[in-house]
Amino acid sequence: MNDLRTPLARARGLGSGKTGTEHFWVQRVTAVALALLVPWLLWLLLSMVGHDAAHAIAMLREPANGILLAGFVLAMFWHAKLGIQVVIEDYVHTRAVEVTLHLLNTFLCSLGAIASVYALVRIALTA
Numbered sequence: 001m002n003d004l005r006t007p008l009a010r011a012r013g014l015g016s017g018k019t020g021t022e023h024f025w026v027q028r029v030t031a032v033a034l035a036l037l038v039p040w041l042l043w044l045l046l047s048m049v050g051h052d053a054a055h056a057i058a059m060l061r062e063p064a065n066g067i068l069l070a071g072f073v074l075a076m077f078w079h080a081k082l083g084i085q086v087v088i089e090d091y092v093h094t095r096a097v098e099v100t101l102h103l104l105n106t107f108l109c110s111l112g113a114i115a116s117v118y119a120l121v122r123i124a125l126t127a
Contacts, residue, residue: 023082030079037072044069057123066124073116081109 003010044065048056059065084105092098 023085027079027082030075030082033071033075034079037068037075040068041072060120060123063124066120070117070120073120074113077109077113077116081105084109 044059048059060069085102088098088101088105092101
């Protein structure tokens with residue numbers, strides 16, 4: 001059966017998802033955080049070139065480096081989760097597949113963030 005209504009008529013009455021503005025701003029804020037942290041991360045990585053693992057661990061044990069790296073990791077996984085969410089919403093049209101991919105996206109990004117922060121805490125607190 002053909003639907004002869006205009007796109008606007010089809011959208012009326014569906015209401016707002018009420019998360020679009022928040023999603024937009026969080027994605028922009030994490031992008032700004034990453035843009036500010038990437039030069040520092042490049043400096044950190046380049047300062048480790050030519051040194052052994054003990055030097056790298058010593059660098060990560062410095063509170064400023066550990067905190068900034070944890071912030072970078074959290075912002076990166078949050079930003080990635082939001083970006084992948086948009087791709088899923090825009091390009092996956094089967095509801096069951098969409099829900100499955102959203103759950104997988106949330107699970108994997110959360111797992112990556114937790115594992116990364118755990119590794120940083122373990123490096124910082126191990127004697």
